[in-house]
Amino acid sequence: DVVMTQSPLSLPVTLGQPASISCRSSQSLVYSDGNTYLNWFQQRPGQSPRRLISQVSNRDSGVPDRFSGSGSGTDFTLKISRVEAEDVGLYYCMQGTHWPLTFGGGTRVEIK
Amino acid sequence: EVQLLESGGGLVQPGGSLRLSCAASGFTFSNFDMSWVRQAPGQGLEWVSSIRGGGPETFYSDSVKGRFTVSRDNSKNTLYLQMTSLRPEDTAVYYCASGLRQIHHWGQGTLVTVSS
Numbered sequence: 001d002v003v004m005t006q007s008p009l010s011l012p013v014t015l016g017q018p019a020s021i022s023c024r025s026s027q028s029l030v031y032s033d034g035n036t037y038l039n040w041f042q043q044r045p046g047q048s049p050r051r052l053i054s055q056v057s058n059r060d061s062g063v064p065d066r067f068s069g070s071g072s073g074t075d076f077t078l079k080i081s082r083v084e085a086e087d088v089g090l091y092y093c094m095q096g097t098h099w100p101l102t103f104g105g106g107t108r109v110e111i112k
Numbered sequence: 113e114v115q116l117l118e119s120g121g122g123l124v125q126p127g128g129s130l131r132l133s134c135a136a137s138g139f140t141f142s143n144f145d146m147s148w149v150r151q152a153p154g155q156g157l158e159w160v161s162s163i164r165g166g167g168p169e170t171f172y173s174d175s176v177k178g179r180f181t182v183s184r185d186n187s188k189n190t191l192y193l194q195m196t197s198l199r200p201e202d203t204a205v206y207y208c209a210s211g212l213r214q215i216h217h218w219g220q221g222t223l224v225t226v227s228s
Contacts, residue, residue: 096213101159
């Protein structure tokens with residue numbers, strides 16, 4: 001199975017400051033069709049997950065532009081340019097390239 | 113607006129069975145692959161199973177293969193997960209989600225508790 005390793009586990013951030021979450025995969029996530037199926041999800045306290053980013057860097061409709069995704073191959077990053085109070089929660093990366101589909105362990109973003 | 117509404121969760125004894133349903137609306141259900149993802153209490157997300165839009169191709173995690181069966185009724189816009197031989201470690205909130213390689217929309221989840 002492809003192991004998705006996220007860091008850090010916990011990320012205390014000052015409001016208005018940037019935040020960055022790393023996600024590394026144990027194998028390349030480039031699929032045979034040339035696409036890289038790396039997704040990012042946000043899970044606010046008590047809520048269902050919500051997709052933020054698909055295929056590494058495609059921001060979903062309605063997602064604030066302070067969220068951005070980057071990376072390639074096995075190394076990916078989710079960045080929040082200026083953290084707001086509503087960004088508190090858990091963030092997960094997920095690979096859809098290899099079976100079984102696998103998620104990272106999650107990164108908890110909290111306000112300092 | 114896409115809506116996914118799960119139902120069928122509850123308390124079941126080890127070795128028991130349960131069938132989850134997910135009613136979909138707001139999109140052309142038959143055109144979309146669908147997935148089930150679970151989250152044990154206080155834990156992360158775990159992919160469980162997926163099914164192609166037109167069926168019958170299905171996919172399972174090793175932890176549920178042979179015990180769970182995913183199916184869909186495109187005429188009813190409904191996704192199902194038949195769970196048998198349930199174990200305490202299957203205790204989790206089960207989410208229905210659209211998509212497969214690019215899981216997108218999620219339901220609110222239904223809690224399955226396996227305990228005697």
